[in-house]
Amino acid sequence: MDIAIGIGIGLLAGLLAGMLGVGGGVILIPGMVLLLGVEQHTAQGVSLAVITLMALVGTFTHYRQENVRLRVALWIIPAAVIFSFLGGLVADTIDASLLRPIFGALLIVTGIVMVLGRWPRR
Amino acid sequence: MRRQVLVCMLIGAAAGMIAGLLGVGGGIFLVPLLVGVLGVAQHQAHGTSLAVIAPIALVGAITYAILGHMDWALILGLALGGLVGVVLGARLMMRVPARQLRWIFGIFLVFVGIYMIIPWLGS
Numbered sequence: 001m002d003i004a005i006g007i008g009i010g011l012l013a014g015l016l017a018g019m020l021g022v023g024g025g026v027i028l029i030p031g032m033v034l035l036l037g038v039e040q041h042t043a044q045g046v047s048l049a050v051i052t053l054m055a056l057v058g059t060f061t062h063y064r065q066e067n068v069r070l071r072v073a074l075w076i077i078p079a080a081v082i083f084s085f086l087g088g089l090v091a092d093t094i095d096a097s098l099l100r101p102i103f104g105a106l107l108i109v110t111g112i113v114m115v116l117g118r119w120p121r122r
Numbered sequence: 123m124r125r126q127v128l129v130c131m132l133i134g135a136a137a138g139m140i141a142g143l144l145g146v147g148g149g150i151f152l153v154p155l156l157v158g159v160l161g162v163a164q165h166q167a168h169g170t171s172l173a174v175i176a177p178i179a180l181v182g183a184i185t186y187a188i189l190g191h192m193d194w195a196l197i198l199g200l201a202l203g204g205l206v207g208v209v210l211g212a213r214l215m216m217r218v219p220a221r222q223l224r225w226i227f228g229i230f231l232v233f234v235g236i237y238m239i240i241p242w243l244g245s
Contacts, residue, residue, distance in 0.1 A: 002199075003198075003199045004199075005199075006196060006198075006199030006200050006203065007199045007200070007202055007203035008203060009200060009203065010199060010200035010201060010202060010203025010204035010205075010206075010207060011203035011204070011206060011207040012203075012207065013200075013203070013204055013207060014203060014204040014205060014206060014207020014208040014209075014210070014211060015207040015208075015210060015211040015214075016207075016211065016223075016227060017149075017204075017207070017208055017211060018207060018208040018209065018210060018211020018212040018213075018214070018215065019211040019212075019214055019215050019218050019220070019223065020211075020220060020223065020224060020227070021149060021153060021167070021168035021171065021172075022147075022149035022150045022153055022171075023149070023150065023227065024146070024147055024149075024204065025144075025145055025146030025147050026146055026150070026231055028200060028204075029144075029145055029146070030234050030238065032196070032200075033238075034234075034237075034238075036196075038193065038196065039191075041186070041189075041191040042186075042191045042192065042193050042196075043145065044144060044145025044186060044191065045145065045182075045183060045186030045187060045189075045191035045192045045193075046192065046193050046196050046197055046200065047145040047146065048141070048145050048179045048180075048182040048183035048186060049179075049183040049186075049187075049192070049197050049201075050197060050200045050201050050204050051146070051147045051175065051179040051183075052176060052179040052180045052183055053201050053204065053205060054201075054204050054205060054208050055147060055172045055173075055175040055176035055179055056176050057205060057208060057209075058168075058169075058172040058208060058212075059169065059172045059173045059176050061169075061212065062166075062168060062169025062170075062172060062173075063169065063173070065169070067165055067166045067168070067169035067170075068166065068169040068170050068172075068173045069156075069162050069163075069166050069169075069170045070173070072130060072156070072160060072162060072170055073170050073173040073174050075126075075127055075130035075131070075134075076130045076131070076133055076134035076137070076174045077134060077174055077177050077178075078131075078134065079130075079131040079132075079134035079135045079138065080134035080135070080137050080138035080141075080174060080177070080178045081138060081177050081178060081181040082135075082138065083134070083135045083136075083137075083138030083139040083142060084138040084139075084141045084142040084178045084179075084181045084182040084185070085138075085142060085181050085182070085185050086138075086139065086142060087138060087139045087140070087141060087142020087143035087144075087182070088142040088143075088182050088185030088186055088189065089142075089185065089189075090142070090143055091142065091143050091144070091145075091186075092189045092191070097242065097245065098242070100238055100241075100242065101238060101239040101241075101242035101243075102143075102144070103144050103145075103238060104234075104235040104236065104237070104238030104239040104242075105235065105239065106140070106144050106146070106235070107231045107232070107234055107235030107238065108231070108232050108235035108236065108239075110150050110228075110231050110235075111227075111228040111229060111230070111231035111232035111235060112228065112232065113150055113151070113154065113228075114150065114224045114225075114227055114228030114231065115224060115225055115228035115229070117150075117154045
């Protein structure tokens with residue numbers, strides 16, 4: 001049963017990520033926490049692992065279509081991975097009962113950016 | 123040119139911090155920043171953000187795994203659904219009204235966010 005719910009959550013996250021180019025983790029994490037009862041930290045760890053796979057496939061697809069600005073990406077990545085590591089260390093020190101509402105705040109900000117943000121036209 | 127590199131590093135630091143702290147990819151912030159601040163062409167913003175997110179998420183996932191916050195069995199189902207969804211979504215991309223979809227999705231996220239904050243307010 002949990003496997004079926006997991007596949008469903010993944011499918012919804014993937015569909016939105018594929019259609020809008022954003023929005024994998026904001027579906028994956030609440031899905032795991034609220035529907036499967038997964039602990040907040042574990043849900044975030046699993047989310048990052050799933051996003052890694054989805055982003056690799058997505059990068060490959062866009063790269064073949066020459067839609068990756070490689071130099072810009074290479075300038076961003078070094079600082080990004082250092083702070084991703086640091087962010088993980090910080091999260092580890094925060095209790096799940098506090099990490100959850102912080103994540104809730106991120107969802108609200110994300111929702112607002114989703115509606116009001118400056119998005120690529122097509 | 124030098125300013126551009128500095129801006130890239132700042133964007134990377136912010137995106138990495140959000141990803142590591144909260145377990146998301148951060149594309150929601152990366153895409154608008156790539157277009158609005160770095161002047162990346164709109165059709166290249168998604169691809170470029172994914173190229174950044176892949177290593178960010180990988181390092182984050184390894185960090186969480188080392189700290190004991192990982193459930194390997196759970197990854198299977200989610201990744202299976204996720205990969206099928208991404209491929210389907212990418213094909214549907216041109217046919218869905220992106221603006222309306224973002225509105226529905228955005229409002230949904232605000233409600234879920236409030237729902238996740240309420241228990242903490244009551245404690």
